[in-house]
Amino acid sequence: MSVYRHTVDRSSHREFLGEGRKDPYTQDQIKAGDEIVFCAGCKSAFLYSSWEAMGGRHCNQTETLAEFPDAPRLGNVKKLQKKNTILTVFCYLLVLAIAVLGYFIYQQRKRIKDFQSRNLDQGIQISSMEDTQDKVNQKIVDISNKIDLTLDDCYDESITPINLEEKVFSLEEKLDCFVTERQNLETEKNNYKNQRDAYKNERDTYKNQRDNYRNERDTYKNALNAYPYSLSSGSEVSYQGYLSTNNQETNPILYRLYIPQQSRFDIDLKDMEADGDFEIIDSQGNTIDNSRSTSSGSDRLRNFSLQSGIYSIKVWNHSSRKSTQFTLRIRRI
Ligand SMILES: [Zn+2]
Incomplete structure (x- = not known):
């Protein structure tokens, strides 16, 4: 396999020379007129002498570029810069997204912990309520027993329907008696009221009579003035x-x-x-x-x-x- 050699030209390879490359092997500055070789693997430029010194081998291969590679044109540089910018922004966004995601995960974990602790509290409450319920049930049983005992005490064989009827009859008679008595008292009260009103009228009559006499007396007195x-x-x-x-x-x-x-x-x-x-x-x-x-x-x-x-x-x-x-x-x- 032949090695492709290129002679660096001052005018046609100006941009290449502008990059100020050094031979990776000797660290010598590559300049116009130098005979160079491009490794097909990494596109690095080597002085031909260095390439030979390395045994015509780099990147684990022996191929060299047949064409002198074009230096990237200005437009390409701008495109590359743009791509670079986009990549950078994308990286920042990615970092931000990861941060947000991390925060979100942190919050979720916190909530889960809260829920777990609440569940624990509720569990305690539930067991406490269950205890209370047991106590209440016990009380209900106690009260039921007491009611049964009381009912047993209250049961009286002496009360029969006939006795009850007699008692009701007796109470009705008493009630009638009370009603009559009250009516009598009311009548008496009204009598006293009437009597009182009569006395009042009599008193007023006497008062009027007295006033009349007074007026008469004053009339006579005044008649005597002359x-x-x-x-x-x-x-x-x-x-x-x-x-x-x-x-x-x-x-x-x-x-x-x-x-x-x-x-x-x-x-x-x-x-x-x-x-x-x-x-x-x-x-x-x-x-x-x-x-x-x-x-x-x-x-x-x-x-x-x-x-x-x-x-x-x-x-x-x-x-x-x-x-x-x-x-x-x-x-x-
Ligand atoms: Zn290489």
């Missing part, structure tokens, strides 16, 4: 009247009083909502000294001495905005 009124020693008279806002001092209400001999009097003007005043006037129309009482609230004269004669007690409203009821009380001491 006439001189005489009081015996130790007695008194009260006049009830009304002062409108028109009853000013120029338009007073007059009460006349006859005094047979010199006497002393307590005179009160009271029970008023407004400020009423009074004074005593003699038969000639002159005001008796110190008889005018005009303080607010209750007006009064105490232990006031009057000579024998006929007098008028003049009462009027001091307020022009407010009317008032009043009581004029005259007491002879």
Whole structure:
């Protein structure tokens, strides 16, 4: 088998020279004009002298390349680079996928462990519940036994249907008796109520009668206002009247009083909502000294001495905005 030898040309093998290859055997730089051989196994370039020195053998074979191999063109380099990039990305993705898968497996294992531990817990719970169930069953048996015993105790041979009928009859009679008694009591209660209402009515009648008498008395008293009124020693008279806002001092209400001999009097003007005043006037129309009482609230004269004669007690409203009821009380001491 012949060995294919190539002479390195400066111009046509520029790219090959640009790779700066060294002879693997001598480590000499391969340069233009060198006679070289390409191993068909690994495509390495050897100086022909080295190839001969190696006995024309490399990669366990003796074939050499007949053609000077083309240096990879620029386009091929780009394609290779692209392939490289894709391969790199693919490798990264693969690593990522493995990582994700690893994490997923880790999670699954964790869940399995959780489930296992839960199963263990549930197993414990189930056995505890089974214990409880056994206890409950035992209790049910106990209670059943007790009920049986109690039923045995309750069984009484003396109770027969005839006895029961008699008892029911007796109870019915008692019930009837109670019902009658209650009706009687209710009737009695109603009687008392009626009686009470009758008393109330009677009382109201008396009250009305009393009020009528009072009114009648007041009417007579007021009818006497226009006439001189005489009081015996130790007695008194009260006049009830009304002062409108028109009853000013120029338009007073007059009460006349006859005094047979010199006497002393307590005179009160009271029970008023407004400020009423009074004074005593003699038969000639002159005001008796110190008889005018005009303080607010209750007006009064105490232990006031009057000579024998006929007098008028003049009462009027001091307020022009407010009317008032009043009581004029005259007491002879
Ligand atoms: Zn080789």
